[in-house]
Amino acid sequence: MPFNIDIVTWVFIMLIFFVISIFLTPRMIGLQARMGLGQLRKSVRELEGLAKESRRTALRAITKHGKPKRDVAREFDNFLEFFAIAPVSEDPVGVLRRMEHVLDVRKKRFEGVVARLAPNAEPEAAANLEMTIEGAMASYTLYRLVRHFTLLAEKTRSYQLVMLLQMQLPFLKEYAKAFVDATKAFVAGKPIGDGVGAMTATRLIGDARWEEPIEGTIYAETKFDGRKLLIVKAKGPGGRVGKPGELIKRLVGRSKINRIIMIDAALKLEGDTSGQVIEGVGAAIGGPPTEKYKIEEISVKRKVPLDAIVIKESFKEAIRPLSKRLARAAEVAEERVKQAVQERTKPGDVVIVAGIGNTIGIGQSAEELPQQFPAAPEKRKGEIESDLLPFR
Numbered sequence: 001m002p003f004n005i006d007i008v009t010w011v012f013i014m015l016i017f018f019v020i021s022i023f024l025t026p027r028m029i030g031l032q033a034r035m036g037l038g039q040l041r042k043s044v045r046e047l048e049g050l051a052k053e054s055r056r057t058a059l060r061a062i063t064k065h066g067k068p069k070r071d072v073a074r075e076f077d078n079f080l081e082f083f084a085i086a087p088v089s090e091d092p093v094g095v096l097r098r099m100e101h102v103l104d105v106r107k108k109r110f111e112g113v114v115a116r117l118a119p120n121a122e123p124e125a126a127a128n129l130e131m132t133i134e135g136a137m138a139s140y141t142l143y144r145l146v147r148h149f150t151l152l153a154e155k156t157r158s159y160q161l162v163m164l165l166q167m168q169l170p171f172l173k174e175y176a177k178a179f180v181d182a183t184k185a186f187v188a189g190k191p192i193g194d195g196v197g198a199m200t201a202t203r204l205i206g207d208a209r210w211e212e213p214i215e216g217t218i219y220a221e222t223k224f225d226g227r228k229l230l231i232v233k234a235k236g237p238g239g240r241v242g243k244p245g246e247l248i249k250r251l252v253g254r255s256k257i258n259r260i261i262m263i264d265a266a267l268k269l270e271g272d273t274s275g276q277v278i279e280g281v282g283a284a285i286g287g288p289p290t291e292k293y294k295i296e297e298i299s300v301k302r303k304v305p306l307d308a309i310v311i312k313e314s315f316k317e318a319i320r321p322l323s324k325r326l327a328r329a330a331e332v333a334e335e336r337v338k339q340a341v342q343e344r345t346k347p348g349d350v351v352i353v354a355g356i357g358n359t360i361g362i363g364q365s366a367e368e369l370p371q372q373f374p375a376a377p378e379k380r381k382g383e384i385e386s387d388l389l390p391f392r
Helices: 002-065 069-079 095-117 123-156 159-188 193-205 244-254 290-301 315-319 324-344
Strands: 210-214 217-224 227-234 259-267 277-281 306-313 350-355
Touching (some): 002 069, 095 123, 123 159, 159 315, 193 217, 193 259, 193 306, 193 315, 193 324, 193 350, 210 244, 217 244, 227 244, 244 290, 244 350, 259 290, 259 315, 259 324, 290 306, 306 324, 324 350
Parallel strands (some): 259 350
Antiparallel strands (some): 210 217, 217 227, 277 306
């Protein structure tokens, strides 16, 4: 008999618990959603502050070149939401050619806006202002997207959307802060992490005479250990990425090229060592695929081997001022290029060496290279970083 009473009691307790949970669970979820929305609203205000800081930084830089702030603010604010529509990809024939056309038109629009807002800016300063506007646009776009999803979650009372946003916010805040730092670096004309490939190319150019057959993209001819090196990079010290693919295509098309070596920054995995120089094969170039396609197409057509030398860095390091660690990595990459030339080519060969990346703060000669760099961020307590392949 006691055994039967115990079972009935247990079933009754479980039934009560089940009924209570049915009524309380929706309210608990609603409470968590409201708390989450409160945190999201606070984060949106923080992102808005960062976007406004980028805007102020850009406007201060623009107004130094000819027009008062009140005359440029409205047009600048309108341009912050400028967009480019990608071409149709369902019919892939010619899609990269169409994409290149859209990108060329986009660049011309940026140049036109800078010419109107800062009519007294010199060419290199104008190139930096284009990058500055890009940084302000990135900050503003990130803020608008987070605000959109926060308001959507509030409007629909979607707990799932609140959770997704909360999980992504730590990454988004880091990106937003990096965009602000990038905007400030562009205004100051300081080299950024993405320019480490271009810096390596400049080190190889030395004092050689350079030519600009394509607007914004240069090459110089030099000698090394009996080989002829054609060093390709975007023109500096203004903020440009140039058209290295188009220039490489022309150089390969007009003469016998025995090898192409490309140097670029590469996104590292968490735990990898920043500044580590590694090697591979293929066209080491990021961004839209138009330039990469040209390099791959001409190298296959002429059967030219493609080597890739990359310097590992994080996304934040790529758009922030170039650190001492990454500047030192450019020296290591230079030695790797020389080693590759000696090992994989023979005297008399012609080798293209392309330094890919944004050339802001990086000129075409050794004298135009910066000498002072900020220290790399200190390793945080408990942070795991690879010691298997230490930076050398």
